[in-house]
Amino acid sequence: MFFIFFGLILSSIGIASSHVISRNQLNYNDRIINFETVGGIADNSSLDTCWANSHLLNQTFASMQNGDTLLIPYNKTFWLMGGIYARGLVNVTIQIDGILKFSDNQTVWPRDPQTQQVHECFFFEQLSYVTFTSSLPEGKKGIIDGSGAHWWGLVEYLLIAENRPRLISIYNSTNLLVENILLKNSPYWTFLANDIANLEIRHTDVDARVNPDIHYHDHNELQAFNTDGFDVAGTNVWIHDCNIWNDDDCIAVKEQSSTSIHSPCSENMLFERINASGVGLTIGSIGPSASHTCVRNITFRDSTMYNTFKGIYLKSRPGALGHTGEITNVTYQNILINNASQWSIWIGPQQAGYKDACSLLWPFVPGTHCPIPVGITWNNIILRNITINGPQLSPGVILGNSTNPMLNILFDNVLVTKPGILPWGTHYYACEGVEGIAQGNTEPPPPCFKRKPF
Numbered sequence: 001m002f003f004i005f006f007g008l009i010l011s012s013i014g015i016a017s018s019h020v021i022s023r024n025q026l027n028y029n030d031r032i033i034n035f036e037t038v039g040g041i042a043d044n045s046s047l048d049t050c051w052a053n054s055h056l057l058n059q060t061f062a063s064m065q066n067g068d069t070l071l072i073p074y075n076k077t078f079w080l081m082g083g084i085y086a087r088g089l090v091n092v093t094i095q096i097d098g099i100l101k102f103s104d105n106q107t108v109w110p111r112d113p114q115t116q117q118v119h120e121c122f123f124f125e126q127l128s129y130v131t132f133t134s135s136l137p138e139g140k141k142g143i144i145d146g147s148g149a150h151w152w153g154l155v156e157y158l159l160i161a162e163n164r165p166r167l168i169s170i171y172n173s174t175n176l177l178v179e180n181i182l183l184k185n186s187p188y189w190t191f192l193a194n195d196i197a198n199l200e201i202r203h204t205d206v207d208a209r210v211n212p213d214i215h216y217h218d219h220n221e222l223q224a225f226n227t228d229g230f231d232v233a234g235t236n237v238w239i240h241d242c243n244i245w246n247d248d249d250c251i252a253v254k255e256q257s258s259t260s261i262h263s264p265c266s267e268n269m270l271f272e273r274i275n276a277s278g279v280g281l282t283i284g285s286i287g288p289s290a291s292h293t294c295v296r297n298i299t300f301r302d303s304t305m306y307n308t309f310k311g312i313y314l315k316s317r318p319g320a321l322g323h324t325g326e327i328t329n330v331t332y333q334n335i336l337i338n339n340a341s342q343w344s345i346w347i348g349p350q351q352a353g354y355k356d357a358c359s360l361l362w363p364f365v366p367g368t369h370c371p372i373p374v375g376i377t378w379n380n381i382i383l384r385n386i387t388i389n390g391p392q393l394s395p396g397v398i399l400g401n402s403t404n405p406m407l408n409i410l411f412d413n414v415l416v417t418k419p420g421i422l423p424w425g426t427h428y429y430a431c432e433g434v435e436g437i438a439q440g441n442t443e444p445p446p447p448c449f450k451r452k453p454f
């Protein structure tokens with residue numbers, strides 16, 4: 001949509017005779033580096049092999065030149081250790097036809113010697129015109145597997161909290177395409193693109209689950225928390241035709257930092273034809289800053305959420321006095337939310353465990369609080385043609401701070417069938433600090449919205 005990719009059409013996968021096929025041999029203006037023929041060891045999960053493969057993959061990335069393709073061959077699993085790093089790849093393709101699978105050995109996982117912070121599984125920066133793809137027939141995908149199960153769970157959380165590796169983390173990069181990959185069981189966030197411009201992700205699935213056969217986010221399943229799906233900050237992002245099952249934000253638009261290079265705001269993003277179940281199609285959390293945090297022009301559309309925990313989730317965070325930020329021009333359109341087990345619609349403060357956050361137990365546990373931060377200005381949030389069937393709780397929460405109320409919140413055809421009774425009964429929504437309009441077939445309307453009959 002935004003840019004041209006320098007992809008190759010390669011049907012010839014069975015190349016295995018030499019380490020590197022030269023340009024001339026192939027009659028393509030590029031080389032294919034087969035990871036197995038350069039020495040990658042397949043189908044052996046020993047720690048020695050994990051390390052050897054990881055060092056080799058690191059070296060291979062460092063050797064890649066403009067036009068190269070790295071091939072992970074079909075029907076082979078290459079076990080890896082974390083800490084794989086590449087910088088400055090330009091115009092290259094990483095073609096994952098087989099499986100890249102990470103060790104789950106936390107004892108030997110590489111860490112920063114000073115802080116003990118884990119290294120990510122993959123960390124990339126300064127990429128430009130890079131494609132992650134697979135060339136398998138329709139419906140089949142290359143796999144990157146984070147072996148997350150040993151990193152998840154309440155007991156682990158008490159021990160290591162969020163010091164867990166992201167599966168793929170990409171920083172300060174432009175013109176990326178990710179397609180036809182399954183990102184499985186990430187130990188922590190699945191995919192983070194931070195300060196990027198021009199990213200397309202398509203036909204790429206996220207799957208992080210404790211029990212492979214489960215179809216609900218029950219208490220056992222929710223132990224895979226912090227397994228965010230696609231977290232993105234930057235400009236020109238298009239994510240489409242993806243399936244996501246996880247136990248945190250399915251897609252989250254994150255804020256740019258004050259030192260960002262590619263755009264001051266997180267903006268111009270389109271997410272469509274997403275089938276997601278987890279903690280929401282999310283904006284945030286967005287916190288105010290000295291340099292004015294901004295999120296603008298974001299659309300989620302034509303998507304489904306079955307048995308999700310949260311549905312539409314926009315969340316702000318508290319910040320220092322005098323710091324500011326905005327969430328402007330966000331549209332959710334044609335979204336179907338069936339049997340949500342928690343909130344179908346939440347527009348307001350982030351629910352989290354830190355001090356001054358809206359409590360995760362609010363309002364169900366007496367004495368819990370939900371303070372509403374004042375530093376983020378909300379304007380022009382549209383929910384259009386949203387169908388919510390049988391939410392287990394009341395449909396939602398729309399909470400602005402009345403000293404800086406949310407402006408132009410429009411619900412157009414937001415139809416809820418068989419809403420749950422708890423906790424808001426016949427009010428249906430917690431609703432305050434909002435200048436909202438309910439129009440079309442919006443039923444039930446949020447009680448603090450004005451009703452427009454068209």
Ligand SMILES: *[C@@H]1O[C@H](CO)[C@@H](O)[C@H](O)[C@H]1NC(C)=O
Nearest residue numbers: 043044045046047048049050
């Ligand atoms: C796996 O690799 C290790 C060396 O890292 C070797 O000792 C072991 O025999 C290999 N296992 C198989 C099944 O080849």
Ligand SMILES: *[C@@H]1O[C@H](CO)[C@@H](O)[C@H](O)[C@H]1NC(C)=O
Nearest residue numbers: 054055058081082083084085
């Ligand atoms: C990969 O290279 C980076 C930077 O050169 C280094 O920090 C990391 O330890 C390497 N990882 C492996 C597994 O060799």
Ligand SMILES: *[C@@H]1O[C@H](CO)[C@@H](O)[C@H](O)[C@H]1NC(C)=O
Nearest residue numbers: 006008029030066067068091
């Ligand atoms: C990118 O690589 C392709 C070969 O894969 C080559 O034809 C093309 O010229 C390269 N583009 C740039 C901008 O270097």
Ligand SMILES: *[C@@H]1O[C@H](CO)[C@@H](O)[C@H](O)[C@H]1NC(C)=O
Nearest residue numbers: 042043073074075076077098
């Ligand atoms: C995949 O590899 C296994 C051996 O590891 C082999 O038995 C099987 O036939 C291969 N499948 C395909 C489709 O190539």
Ligand SMILES: *[C@@H]1O[C@H](CO)[C@@H](O)[C@H](O)[C@H]1NC(C)=O
Nearest residue numbers: 047104105106107108109150
């Ligand atoms: C991790 O690797 C170390 C070193 O080989 C080994 O002693 C330890 O048992 C492994 N831990 C797990 C959980 O596999």
Ligand SMILES: *[C@@H]1O[C@H](CO)[C@@H](O)[C@H](O)[C@H]1NC(C)=O
Nearest residue numbers: 125126127128171172173261
């Ligand atoms: C961002 O990437 C560009 C090259 O693409 C590089 O020149 C610049 O130094 C990088 N900046 C940071 C902060 O990493």
Ligand SMILES: *[C@@H]1O[C@H](CO)[C@@H](O)[C@H](O)[C@H]1NC(C)=O
Nearest residue numbers: 236237267268269270297299
């Ligand atoms: C909003 O973002 C879309 C991409 O999702 C882009 O096509 C459009 O031009 C942007 N609109 C404005 C006003 O920048």
Ligand SMILES: *[C@@H]1O[C@H](CO)[C@@H](O)[C@H](O)[C@H]1NC(C)=O
Nearest residue numbers: 243244245275276277304306
């Ligand atoms: C969408 O997700 C649901 C639940 O995760 C799954 O049952 C369904 O098959 C998915 N639909 C498509 C079209 O992939």
Ligand SMILES: *[C@@H]1O[C@H](CO)[C@@H](O)[C@H](O)[C@H]1NC(C)=O
Nearest residue numbers: 295296297326328329330380
């Ligand atoms: C929001 O969208 C309106 C048009 O609908 C446009 O006039 C305005 O400039 C946009 N605001 C921002 C901050 O992008």
Ligand SMILES: *[C@@H]1O[C@H](CO)[C@@H](O)[C@H](O)[C@H]1NC(C)=O
Nearest residue numbers: 333334335336337385386387
């Ligand atoms: C409304 O959304 C549903 C999916 O929830 C879709 O089937 C329908 O076509 C949409 N209607 C319009 C008028 O866009």
Ligand SMILES: *[C@@H]1O[C@H](CO)[C@@H](O)[C@H](O)[C@H]1NC(C)=O
Nearest residue numbers: 216217218307339340341390
């Ligand atoms: C809704 O989800 C709950 C689990 O949260 C499950 O027990 C129930 O069967 C589901 N209902 C429908 C109609 O799918």
Ligand SMILES: *[C@@H]1O[C@H](CO)[C@@H](O)[C@H](O)[C@H]1NC(C)=O
Nearest residue numbers: 370371372373374401402403
């Ligand atoms: C609104 O913000 C003000 C200033 O931060 C704060 O004192 C007040 O408690 C907030 N209101 C709510 C309902 O949280």
